[in-house]
Amino acid sequence: xxxxxxxxxxxxxxxxxxxxxxxxxxxxxxxxxxxxxxxxxxxxxxxxxxxxxxxxxxxxxxxxxxxxxxxxxxxxxxxxxxxxxxxxxxxxxxxxxxxxxxxxxxxxxxxxxxxxxxxxxxxxxxxxxxxxxxxxxxxxxxxxxxxxxxxxxxxxxxxxxxxxxxxxxxxxxxxxxxxxxxxxxxxxxxxxxxxxxxxxxxxxxxxxxxxxxxxxxxxxxxxxxxxxxxxxxxxxxxxxxxxxxxxxxxxxxxxxxxxxxxxxxxxxxxxxxxxxxxxxxxxxxxxxxxxxxx
Amino acid sequence: xxxxxxxxxxxxxxxxxxxxxxxxxxxxxxxxxxxxxxxxxxxxxxxxxxxxxxxxxxxxxxxxxxxxxxxxxxxxxxxxxxxxxxxxxxxxxxxxxxxxxxxxxxxxxxxxxxxxxxxxxxxxxxxxxxxxxxxxxxxxxxxxxxxxxxxxxxxxxxxxxxxxxxxxxxxxxxxxxxxxxxxxxxxxxxxxxxxxxxxxxxxxxxxxxxxxxxxxxxxxxxxxxxxxxxxxxxxxxxxxxxxxxxxxxxxxxxxxxxxxxxxxxxxxxxxxxxxxxxxxxxxxxxxxxxxxxx
Numbered sequence: 001x002x003x004x005x006x007x008x009x010x011x012x013x014x015x016x017x018x019x020x021x022x023x024x025x026x027x028x029x030x031x032x033x034x035x036x037x038x039x040x041x042x043x044x045x046x047x048x049x050x051x052x053x054x055x056x057x058x059x060x061x062x063x064x065x066x067x068x069x070x071x072x073x074x075x076x077x078x079x080x081x082x083x084x085x086x087x088x089x090x091x092x093x094x095x096x097x098x099x100x101x102x103x104x105x106x107x108x109x110x111x112x113x114x115x116x117x118x119x120x121x122x123x124x125x126x127x128x129x130x131x132x133x134x135x136x137x138x139x140x141x142x143x144x145x146x147x148x149x150x151x152x153x154x155x156x157x158x159x160x161x162x163x164x165x166x167x168x169x170x171x172x173x174x175x176x177x178x179x180x181x182x183x184x185x186x187x188x189x190x191x192x193x194x195x196x197x198x199x200x201x202x203x204x205x206x207x208x209x210x211x212x213x214x215x216x217x218x219x220x221x222x223x224x225x226x227x228x229x230x231x232x233x234x235x236x237x238x239x240x241x242x243x244x245x246x247x248x249x250x251x252x253x254x255x256x257x258x259x260x261x262x263x264x265x266x267x268x269x270x271x272x273x274x275x276x277x278x279x280x281x282x283x284x285x286x287x288x289x290x291x292x293x294x
Numbered sequence: 295x296x297x298x299x300x301x302x303x304x305x306x307x308x309x310x311x312x313x314x315x316x317x318x319x320x321x322x323x324x325x326x327x328x329x330x331x332x333x334x335x336x337x338x339x340x341x342x343x344x345x346x347x348x349x350x351x352x353x354x355x356x357x358x359x360x361x362x363x364x365x366x367x368x369x370x371x372x373x374x375x376x377x378x379x380x381x382x383x384x385x386x387x388x389x390x391x392x393x394x395x396x397x398x399x400x401x402x403x404x405x406x407x408x409x410x411x412x413x414x415x416x417x418x419x420x421x422x423x424x425x426x427x428x429x430x431x432x433x434x435x436x437x438x439x440x441x442x443x444x445x446x447x448x449x450x451x452x453x454x455x456x457x458x459x460x461x462x463x464x465x466x467x468x469x470x471x472x473x474x475x476x477x478x479x480x481x482x483x484x485x486x487x488x489x490x491x492x493x494x495x496x497x498x499x500x501x502x503x504x505x506x507x508x509x510x511x512x513x514x515x516x517x518x519x520x521x522x523x524x525x526x527x528x529x530x531x532x533x534x535x536x537x538x539x540x541x542x543x544x545x546x547x548x549x550x551x552x553x554x555x556x557x558x559x560x561x562x563x564x565x566x567x568x569x570x571x572x573x574x575x576x577x578x579x580x581x582x583x584x585x586x587x588x
Contacts, residue, residue, distance in 0.1 A: 072532055074368035074417060074533065074535055076366075078395060093370075094372055099532065101370055101372060103417075118387070121397070121417055123416075129558075132557075142557075143554065143555050143556055144553075144555075239366040239419060239537075241535045243562060245557060245558060246557065260574075261574050261577060263540065264423075264539060266365075266537075268539075279557075280555050285537075287419075
C-alpha cells in the first residue's frame with residue numbers, strides 16, 4: 001500500500017545534478033500539474049528555471065551566492081510534456097557583475113531507446129533581487145500600474161465550481177488554490193464578459209510562501225483570457241517571457257491575465273502578479289494559439 | 295574620393311552565408327544606426343532575424359518557402375555592438391508543420407586574434423504570415439486594442455528638433471524618419487508629460503515598404519518611454535521579445551511605447567506598431583535598465 005505524499009511544490013519541481021554531466025539536471029515532471037494534453041507551462045518553466053538557478057547561483061566574483069534569481073526568462077514551447085522523468089540541460093552564456101545569462105532545454109524520452117525530445121527551450125537573465133530592493137527609484141512613485149480590483153477572497157470562485165469536463169482534463173485545478181473574480185467566470189455558464197480578462201487570487205494549498213520560482217509558475221496559472229471571450233479550449237503557448245521585478249511578500253498573490261489582440265489565429269496574453277504588499281512583482285507576456293471557437 | 299551610397303536598410307542589414315560554415319552568416323553592422331554607445335537594438339535584432347529567416351525559409355515538407363517570417367523573437371543583449379563586421383551563428387532547433395524554431399547569436403571580434411564576443415542571443419519561432427491572413431478569427435472583431443491617437447504627420451516633431459547633444463551621440467536620428475507626437479516631446483525642453491508614453495510616425499527615409507524585418511527594428515526605434523518621465527539617458531535593453539502579428543501594409547507605421555512599472559532600477563517598455571490599414575502588426579515588450587536621473 002502506497003501513501004500519497006502531501007503536496008509540495010518544491011519537491012514537484014526539484015532538480016538533481018547529474019553526476020558526471022556538468023550543467024545537466026534530472027527532474028520528475030509532476031502529474032498533479034497536468035492540464036489538457038500536457039503539464040502546466042508555468043510548472044515546466046519553474047523546473048527549468050530552478051536548474052538555471054542552480055547553475056548561475058554559484059559563487060562568482062565577490063558574490064558568494066552568484067545570481068540565483070530569474071530577472072527575465074523567455075521560453076519557447078516545442079512539444080507537450082508528460083508526467084515523469086525529464087532532463088534539463090543548461091548552458092552558461094555569460095557570468096557578469098550584476099547579471100548572468102543562461103540557456104536551457106527541457107528534454108524527455110518519448111520511447112525507450114529513442115533520442116530525447118525537447119519540450120522547452122529557454123534563454124534567461126539572472127541576478128539577485130536583493131540588489132534591487134534598495135533602489136531609490138523603487139520608491140520614486142513612477143509605477144503607474146495599479147493593483148487589480150478583485151472581490152475579497154471569500155467572494156471569489158474556487159476551482160471546485162469549474163465545469164466537470166474541464167476538471168477531468170485538468171488535474172492542476174485540484175493543485176492550485178485559485179479563486180477567480182466573479183466578473184470573469186461567466187464563461188462557465190455560457191455568458192463570458194467579452195472583455196478578455198481573467199483575474200483572481202492564487203496560492204499553493206500547502207501555503208508555501210511565494211518566491212521567484214512560484215511567480216514563474218503563477219504567470220500561467222489562470223484559465224486563458226480567451227475563455228472570457230467565449231473561446232473555451234486549450235490555448236497552447238508558443239512563447240512566454242516573464243520578468244520578475246521583486247521578491248514577493250508572503251501571502252496571497254493577485255494574478256491578472258488580459259488580451260487585447262486576438263487576430264490571425266493567435267492572441268497575446270499579458271499577466272501581472274501583485275503581492276500582498278501591493279507591489280507588481282512579476283509581468284509576463286505570451287503568444288498563444290487560439291482555440292477553435294466552441 | 296568615395297561617394298556615400300544612398301541609405302538602404304536591406305543593404306545595411308544584409309547577411310551573407312559563410313562558405314563551408316553551415317548556419318553561419320557574415321554581416322556588417324551599420325554605423326549609421328549608432329545610438330549612444332552601441333548600435334540600435336532593433337537593427338541588431340533585424341540583422342539576426344534575417345539570418346534566421348535564411349535558415350528557416352528554405353523548403354520544408356510541402357512548403358517550398360518554409361517558414362521565412364518571424365512570429366516571435368526573444369533577444370537578450372549581452373554587450374554593446376560596434377559598427378563593422380559581425381557574424382550570426384544560427385541553430386535550427388526544430389522544423390515543424392506550421393512553425394519552425396531557431397536560435398542565434400550575433401558575435402563580433404573586439405580585438406584582432408581574440409575570440410569573438412557575443413552581442414546578442416536569440417530564440418525565435420518562425421512561420422509564414424500568409425497562413426494567418428485568411429483566418430476567420432482575424433475578422434472576428436475580437437481585437438480590443440485601438441490605434442494610437444496621433445497628431446497628423448505634418449504636425450509632429452522630426453528629429454531635427456532633438457537637442458544637439460542627443461543628436462551628436464545618436465547618428466540613427468538622421469537615419470530614421472521619425473515624427474514624435476507633440477504630447478510626448480516635452481522632455482526636450484525639460485517638461486516631460488510624466489505619463490511614460492512615447493509615440494509617433496515612423497518610416498525609412500528611402501521610403502522602403504515595411505515588412506516583418508522592419509517591424510523588428512521599429513519596436514525599438516523611439517526614444518525610451520522613460521524620457522517622458524524626465525529620466526533622460528540611455529536605457530539599455532536587457533531583454534526584448536517581439537511578436538509579429540501580420541504582414542504590414544505599405545506606408546507610415548505608427549509606433550507607441552509605454553511603461554507602467556518603473557521600479558528597482560528597471561522598467562518594462564511595451565511597444566505596439568500599427569500599419570496604414572489600422573492593424574496592430576507587431577507588439578513587443580522589453581526589460582530595460584533605467585538611466586540614472588538627470
